[in-house]
Every structure is written in structure tokens, then in C-alpha cells.
Amino acid sequence: MAVSREQIVTRAIEHLNQAPAASMAEIAQAAGVHRATLHRHFATREELIVALGWRAHEAWQRVHDEIGLDAALRTGERVEETLHALLVAHIEVAEEHGFALTEHLVGINPELVRRAEELEAREIELIEACQRAGVLRADLPPRWVSNTVYGLLVAVRESLRRGDVARRDTSRLLLETFLRGTS
Amino acid sequence: MAVSREQIVTRAIEHLNQAPAASMAEIAQAAGVHRATLHRHFATREELIVALGWRAHEAWQRVHDEIGLDAALRTGERVEETLHALLVAHIEVAEEHGFALTEHLVGINPELVRRAEELEAREIELIEACQRAGVLRADLPPRWVSNTVYGLLVAVRESLRRGDVARRDTSRLLLETFLRGTS
DNA sequence: CGAAATTGCGACATCCTTGTCGCATTCTAT
DNA sequence: ATAGAATGCGACAAGGATGTCGCAATTTCG
Structure with a gap:
């Protein structure tokens, strides 16, 4: 199923809690979403x-x-x-x-x-x-x-x-x- | 006068206290030393x-x-x-x-x-x-x-x-x- | 004074991150 | 079933940070 914007935020928070300096690529992976998709939701970091x-x-x-x-x-x-x-x-x-x-x-x-x-x-x-x-x-x-x-x-x-x-x-x-x- | 290694450490600490994510270039400038010199003292960040x-x-x-x-x-x-x-x-x-x-x-x-x-x-x-x-x-x-x-x-x-x-x-x-x- | 060490300086290559795009595929809703 | 939207994917360019190097100038020290 698709990953909603809210879910991305949730998972990003979880991941950043453990890796505060994570890159957008890392965050995207942690959220189960392609990097480009992450950027479609949030244009910039x-x-x-x-x-x-x-x-x-x-x-x-x-x-x-x-x-x-x-x-x-x-x-x-x-x-x-x-x-x-x-x-x-x-x-x-x-x-x-x-x-x-x-x-x-x-x-x-x-x-x-x-x-x-x-x-x-x-x-x-x-x-x-x-x-x-x-x-x-x-x-x-x-x-x-x-x-x-x-x-x-x-x-x-x-x-x-x-x-x-x-x-x-x-x-x-x-x-x-x-x-x-x-x- | 030359800036000693110990002085560099001191000034780097001072600067990193205010800018925790400072780059090597910034640190070098704050320490009053050329970036290359900083790398001569500390090969890596x-x-x-x-x-x-x-x-x-x-x-x-x-x-x-x-x-x-x-x-x-x-x-x-x-x-x-x-x-x-x-x-x-x-x-x-x-x-x-x-x-x-x-x-x-x-x-x-x-x-x-x-x-x-x-x-x-x-x-x-x-x-x-x-x-x-x-x-x-x-x-x-x-x-x-x-x-x-x-x-x-x-x-x-x-x-x-x-x-x-x-x-x-x-x-x-x-x-x-x-x-x-x-x- | 003179040799050796240190520094400043600019250039360079490399790597990583960010942000964008086009296209094919998949999902969704009518 | 089909049109429209969202996603995956790979590629690209741009920018910044890191680390290295050669050379000239300066400092230090004997």
C-alpha cells in the first residue's frame, strides 16, 4: 500500500531519533519510499x-x-x-x-x-x-x-x-x- | 606569532560551541590558520x-x-x-x-x-x-x-x-x- | 647569516548530499 | 475498463566538504 505523507513524517521522526544526521536518502529508505517521492512530498530537507x-x-x-x-x-x-x-x-x-x-x-x-x-x-x-x-x-x-x-x-x-x-x-x-x- | 596546536584545539572548541556543525574551513578561519595548516595538524576531521x-x-x-x-x-x-x-x-x-x-x-x-x-x-x-x-x-x-x-x-x-x-x-x-x- | 621547518595560498580530485527530470509502471477512482 | 494521479527508477547537475599537493614566503633556530 502507498505510504501516506503522515506516515512518512512518523517514520522520519523514528529514524531521526536514532540517526539525527541522517540524509534524505536514508530517511526515504527508512520511510519505505523512493528518494524522489520523498522530495515530491517535501521539496527541501x-x-x-x-x-x-x-x-x-x-x-x-x-x-x-x-x-x-x-x-x-x-x-x-x-x-x-x-x-x-x-x-x-x-x-x-x-x-x-x-x-x-x-x-x-x-x-x-x-x-x-x-x-x-x-x-x-x-x-x-x-x-x-x-x-x-x-x-x-x-x-x-x-x-x-x-x-x-x-x-x-x-x-x-x-x-x-x-x-x-x-x-x-x-x-x-x-x-x-x-x-x-x-x- | 604562530598558532600552536594547543591553541588550535582551544579555538576550535570555542567555535564549535557556537556552531556545532562548522566545517573544517570555518574552524580553520576561527583558529586563525589556513585550512591546509589545520589539516597538517589533524589529518582528518x-x-x-x-x-x-x-x-x-x-x-x-x-x-x-x-x-x-x-x-x-x-x-x-x-x-x-x-x-x-x-x-x-x-x-x-x-x-x-x-x-x-x-x-x-x-x-x-x-x-x-x-x-x-x-x-x-x-x-x-x-x-x-x-x-x-x-x-x-x-x-x-x-x-x-x-x-x-x-x-x-x-x-x-x-x-x-x-x-x-x-x-x-x-x-x-x-x-x-x-x-x-x-x- | 643560513638551513630547516612551518605556514599561506591556490589548485585539484573526490565524495556526498541535495534537488530536479523524464519515463515507465502501478495504483486508484469513476 | 480506462483516464488521471502517484510512485519507482535511474540519471543528471550543482554545490559543499574533505583531503592532498606543490610552491613560494616566512619563521625559527643553530
Whole structure:
């Protein structure tokens, strides 16, 4: 059967997760499609990368939807549960779209950058709400806390890659470490 | 005056920190040396990258020396101070040799990988010693804790790059977050 | 001062990647 | 069944990066 455009994106993401510097030829092969066909869907490499970026951002947005981030920000209620749900959900997304954690090519597209900033801003709002509610300590800059989440996701990714921890332990380790630290 | 081999390595590191995908031509220019001369010092790109890797590992080893990691491991004393010193020192090294945090090319050289594992093993020993001494909680896998440090260094790097935190605050933020978490 | 080593410089070949095209084949939908 | 669209395939050109070389100029060192 034919390989849809969406499938190509999916498989490209999978492959780029393992070989971040893969060429268009490699990606095409991994997607089960001829190189020319890949170019018919995405005229240039950058176009493909940007498409992957959008896919990742859609998943990110879906996370925000599913955990009810908007409602929490509006009402100021259930911020703690929302924060926990956000962290756990991030693990899944980061595992699948982790390439975006490193891929600097995504940072080229202005719209994508703006979208990322919007999404990040919402999470920072949540962090601030948690600080006001006493769920998170207020003496740490919100943006630092946000970057901490990012860094710990990198740690999760690395731990899984090296086989240091079991997948089912990652939620607990991330939450515990993020919230209570290591001492 | 002539540019020594060591200077080339230093400047190459500086430049690759800002442009991780720089070509040999770019690196040569940044080092103030003709491209042919760069190739006379390092026949191939991989050879250069490996040299940068060794440089980074030397700095890493020096950190272990300066904080007296060996003595702490042997005697089991002052493990807490040693841990703190290690974290703070890592910030400096990570800032200078941060490219190695991402650079996958370093992972090609077997000797370099082995050296990194040795150095990492010593830090894990320290973590375990801290757990035995009650300085670190014992319910987290030592390797996870080690990866946490790595992840938080990524967070520091990112925070500085984006201007989210002041340089002089990084030590405090890293220590606080690592030890006591965010809640 | 003079020989040896090092560097700058430009040229060259090679390889890899990217992007495009024409054509034959296959699939799809009417 | 058949027309139109999508795909596979191979070839091509262009561009960039890598690595090498010879030669002239410069530096270094005895």
C-alpha cells in the first residue's frame, strides 16, 4: 500500500531519533519510499524538518489539552495535579519527539519558534501558579524551573538509551527528583 | 606569532560551541590558520574532534584532581563537600566543553568512550558514598542521579544561552535544585 | 647569516548530499 | 475498463566538504 505523507513524517521522526544526521536518502529508505517521492512530498530537507517540528508541536499541544492546562490556568485550581500530569505526559512526548530536543534546524523557522514560545509560556504560567499556590518553591526563577524540566527530560532520555533505568520507573524518578531533589 | 596546536584545539572548541556543525574551513578561519595548516595538524576531521574530546576529558580529570575526589573515595570522608565542589566545578567545564555534551562524534572513539566511562564511574562511586553517608537519598539509582547531573548541566547551559539566569546564580540554582528539588 | 621547518595560498580530485527530470509502471477512482 | 494521479527508477547537475599537493614566503633556530 502507498505510504501516506503522515506516515512518512512518523517514520522520519523514528529514524531521526536514532540517526539525527541522517540524509534524505536514508530517511526515504527508512520511510519505505523512493528518494524522489520523498522530495515530491517535501521539496527541501528544511521543509521536511519543519513538518516534523509541527508534528511534535501538535503532540505538545495535545498534551496541554488532555491535562486541562487551560482550565487550571483560568481557575487556578488543581494546579498541582496538572503539573504532575504535565511532567508525566512530557516523558511520552519527549521519547517520541526527542529529536526536537536537540535538533537545531527546527529553530530556523520563525513560526515554529513562536509556537514553541507560546507553548512554553503556558507552562511557565503553570509554574508561576504553582509557586503562588505553595506547590513549588517561590525562590527559583520560573524559567529556570522550566529549563530544569527540559534538562530532566534529557536525563530520562539518556537513562533509557543507556539502559540505566526501566521505562516504568521514569515517571516516579522524574517526579521525585524534580520535586524533592536527590538529598 | 604562530598558532600552536594547543591553541588550535582551544579555538576550535570555542567555535564549535557556537556552531556545532562548522566545517573544517570555518574552524580553520576561527583558529586563525589556513585550512591546509589545520589539516597538517589533524589529518582528518575525526582526528580533530577526537583531540577536542581528549582536551575535554583532561579538564574533567583535572576537576576530579582539584576537588580531591580520590581522597574522598578512599577515606569516605568529606563526601558532601566533595559532591558540592564537583557540581560547581562541572558548571565551568560544561560551559567550556559543552559541545561534548551533545557531540556524538566523540562517541566514535573507543578509547575516549572508555575514558569517559572511567571518569563517570568515579562520580557514581561518589554518589554511592553520599547515599551511604545519608547525604543523598538511597532510593534513587546512582546512575539516574548521575544522569540527573548531566541533565541539569544541560539546563544550566540552556538557561545561560537564552539569558534566563545570571551566570553568578547558576551554582546556587544547580545545587538547590539538584539537592532539594523545586517544591 | 643560513638551513630547516612551518605556514599561506591556490589548485585539484573526490565524495556526498541535495534537488530536479523524464519515463515507465502501478495504483486508484469513476 | 480506462483516464488521471502517484510512485519507482535511474540519471543528471550543482554545490559543499574533505583531503592532498606543490610552491613560494616566512619563521625559527643553530
